[in-house]
Amino acid sequence: xxxxxxxxxxxxxxxxxxxxxxxxxxxxxxxxxxxxxxxxxxxxxxxxxxxxxxxxxxxxxxxxxxxxxxxxxxxxxxxxxxxxxxxxxxxxxxxxxxxxxxxxxxxxxxxxxxxxxxxxxxxxxxxxxxxxxxxxxxxxxxxxxxxxxxxxxxxxxxxxxxxxxxxxxxxxxxxxxxxxxxxxxxxxxxxxxxxxxxxxxxxxxxxxxxxxxxxxxxxxxxxxxxxxxxxxxxxxxxxxxxxxxxxxxxxxxxxxxxxxxxxxxxxxxxxxxxxxxxxxxxxxxxxxxxxxxxxxxxxxxxxxxxxxxxxxxxxxxxxxxxxxxxxxxxxxxxxxxxxx
Amino acid sequence: xxxxxxxxxxxxxxxxxxxxxxxxxxxxxxxxxxxxxxxxxxxxxxxxxxxxxxxxxxxxxxxxxxxxxxxxxxxxxxxxxxxxxxxxxxxxxxxxxxxxxxxxxxxxxxxxxxxxxxxxxxxxxxxxxxxxxxxxxxxxxxxxxxxxxxxxxxxxxxxxxxxxxxxxxxxxxxxxxxxxxxxxxxxxxxxxxxxxxxxxxxxxxxxxxxxxxxxxxxxxxxxxxxxxxxxxxxxxxxxxxxxxxxxxxxxxxxxxxxxxxxxxxxxxxxxxxxxxxxxxxxxxxxxxxxx
Numbered sequence: 353x354x355x356x357x358x359x360x361x362x363x364x365x366x367x368x369x370x371x372x373x374x375x376x377x378x379x380x381x382x383x384x385x386x387x388x389x390x391x392x393x394x395x396x397x398x399x400x401x402x403x404x405x406x407x408x409x410x411x412x413x414x415x416x417x418x419x420x421x422x423x424x425x426x427x428x429x430x431x432x433x434x435x436x437x438x439x440x441x442x443x444x445x446x447x448x449x450x451x452x453x454x455x456x457x458x459x460x461x462x463x464x465x466x467x468x469x470x471x472x473x474x475x476x477x478x479x480x481x482x483x484x485x486x487x488x489x490x491x492x493x494x495x496x497x498x499x500x501x502x503x504x505x506x507x508x509x510x511x512x513x514x515x516x517x518x519x520x521x522x523x524x525x526x527x528x529x530x531x532x533x534x535x536x537x538x539x540x541x542x543x544x545x546x547x548x549x550x551x552x553x554x555x556x557x558x559x560x561x562x563x564x565x566x567x568x569x570x571x572x573x574x575x576x577x578x579x580x581x582x583x584x585x586x587x588x589x590x591x592x593x594x595x596x597x598x599x600x601x602x603x604x605x606x607x608x609x610x611x612x613x614x615x616x617x618x619x620x621x622x623x624x625x626x627x628x629x630x631x632x633x634x635x636x637x638x639x640x641x642x643x644x645x646x647x648x649x650x651x652x653x654x655x656x657x658x659x660x661x662x663x664x665x666x667x668x669x670x671x672x673x674x675x676x677x678x679x680x681x682x683x684x685x686x687x688x689x690x691x692x
Numbered sequence: 693x694x695x696x697x698x699x700x701x702x703x704x705x706x707x708x709x710x711x712x713x714x715x716x717x718x719x720x721x722x723x724x725x726x727x728x729x730x731x732x733x734x735x736x737x738x739x740x741x742x743x744x745x746x747x748x749x750x751x752x753x754x755x756x757x758x759x760x761x762x763x764x765x766x767x768x769x770x771x772x773x774x775x776x777x778x779x780x781x782x783x784x785x786x787x788x789x790x791x792x793x794x795x796x797x798x799x800x801x802x803x804x805x806x807x808x809x810x811x812x813x814x815x816x817x818x819x820x821x822x823x824x825x826x827x828x829x830x831x832x833x834x835x836x837x838x839x840x841x842x843x844x845x846x847x848x849x850x851x852x853x854x855x856x857x858x859x860x861x862x863x864x865x866x867x868x869x870x871x872x873x874x875x876x877x878x879x880x881x882x883x884x885x886x887x888x889x890x891x892x893x894x895x896x897x898x899x900x901x902x903x904x905x906x907x908x909x910x911x912x913x914x915x916x917x918x919x920x921x922x923x924x925x926x927x928x929x930x931x932x933x934x935x936x937x938x939x940x941x942x943x944x945x946x947x948x949x950x951x952x953x954x955x956x957x958x959x960x961x962x963x964x965x966x967x968x969x970x971x972x973x974x975x976x977x978x979x980x981x982x983x
Contacts, residue, residue: 424864427828427837427838427840428837431832451860452840452841452859452860455824455840456828456838456840456841457828458825459792459823459824459825459826459827459828459829459832460828460829460831460832460838462793462825462829463793463796463828463829463832463833464832466793466943467793467943468791468793468942468943468944469792469793469825469944470944471821471822471823471824471825472822472823481947495947496944499952500820500821500949501706501708501820502708502709502819502820502822503952504708504951504952505949505950505951505952506949506950506951506952507946507948507949507950508946508947508948508949508950509944509945509946509947510944510945510947511943511944511945512945513943514943554837554868554869555837555839555866555867555868555869555872556866556867556868557864557865557866558854558865558866558867559863559864559865560862560863560864560865561862561863561864562859562861562862562864563861563862564861565861574981574982598982610878616860617860617861623822630981631976631981631982641952644954645952645954648954648955652981653957654972655959660961665959665961666954666956666957666959667954667955667956667957667959668957668959669957669959669960670959670960670962670972671959671960671961671962672962672963672964672968672969672972673961673962673963673964674963674964675964678964679964679969682964682966682969682970683969683972683973686966686969686970686973686974687973687977687982687983689970690970690973690974690977691977691982691983692983
């Protein structure tokens, strides 16, 4: 009882989403600190063997709801099953990936249970709290730290009175790490028919076109990234050219995504993916806080920007002051001349 | 085909996407006064979807509902200038400090008061919090299904709406039985501009509190033209439980606010000269960063 629960989201072909595995790793750390168990829950169809993907992250109990109508995801049946599970198991902390599924589902559950929910946390730590007004002391709360006001401030949110404490976290924010390959947890099957009703299917899926993940920006060693300053979708070709010869992935800032220069899947920053490559080349990126937060842990940062006062230059190791159309071709030329 | 009764939830927000240099105070807190108040962008996308339905299905009405300080009446007028039929402002000091749960509770009471309705529609998220929680939480509180991440409402047939959703790596077309709550993405079409005729007709539309601060002429004007009155609801009008509102109704508490600071590095400034770029590339190759 009162354990930590992580939602394991299922993608096509019954693969557990990367973000869920990252959260299992975080959940394990928190569980060890609180001296409680790590539990996971997974809902889908034909889930036989799914535990093989989950137990190595140190999961002690896996709750499985396996039923044909549970894939693809629908809000209401998921919410019905999960709220029943929580009412029975009384978790103290629950973490969901801040994916389109997690952000659809977690608020519905938090509202039903009348408990606190914090979206898009960038850090989760355990801490105490004393309420000045009442003098009441709270031990071992979950500090849910998230950016607010467009990324300009960091807020630490707590839920002193309500349980579970629910948080969502975006992909790439936490690091995925196997706990023990042969870790053995136990499986508890959820008797789905007890929890879902016909009214849970008032929304039905008519068509679905989900592309397989083609970009692996989170795990790239080198990232060439462009901002609004790149100027056009056409100019982004130059970035792809440099990326091609360096064996890099191409990313972009929110401004570049909003302008339609590059697809959303490649967005780096608080509202996109968090990355920590060996080398990050920022082209025409001014460096809004929300972008810097998603890449400042890169080992080496090179910025190319015609504005020497661009905030990105404050965290760059090298700041090339100039036009990307002049600089990138030279980088390509001198890389070719000097490599091998 | 019948007309639809649509409620649009909208929020007036500080424009966090255009944060200027004076937006942060020296002590690291947000200077709200320096941020202009705007119509939350995705709520405008939602309004446009409602207006499209109104064009398509005769007899459709659009009611705009917003919660905020008295000046939030501004976005009700903005919505009416674009084609919404009427609006309600939920305003009361007791709402101050509400998190998404307390906000959803207040909004859900107002939505229930406007029963019967077919569609509640709003933006996916507001730019001052980016939580995307209020839509689904209102849906839960009024006990209707939700369709989030909508990009386009395709049609209305057999008491079902057909909606295209934009997800992380693709799209989904779903059908949902009315009543429904829908949240709309920024990838949906932008909202139309104000209509000049509507602007002329409604520019003096005012809430009761606004009328109290204005001249006798306006009071007479709204008596003659009742459509100029924007309804205002307080906690008492909603029969809300005080303990579920504002700070006491909010399970989440802000423990601490910090300015975001990144460790600055002493960057090496380079020019675009061939010399400097060649030596940088050589250095990266030699220390095995690339190649």
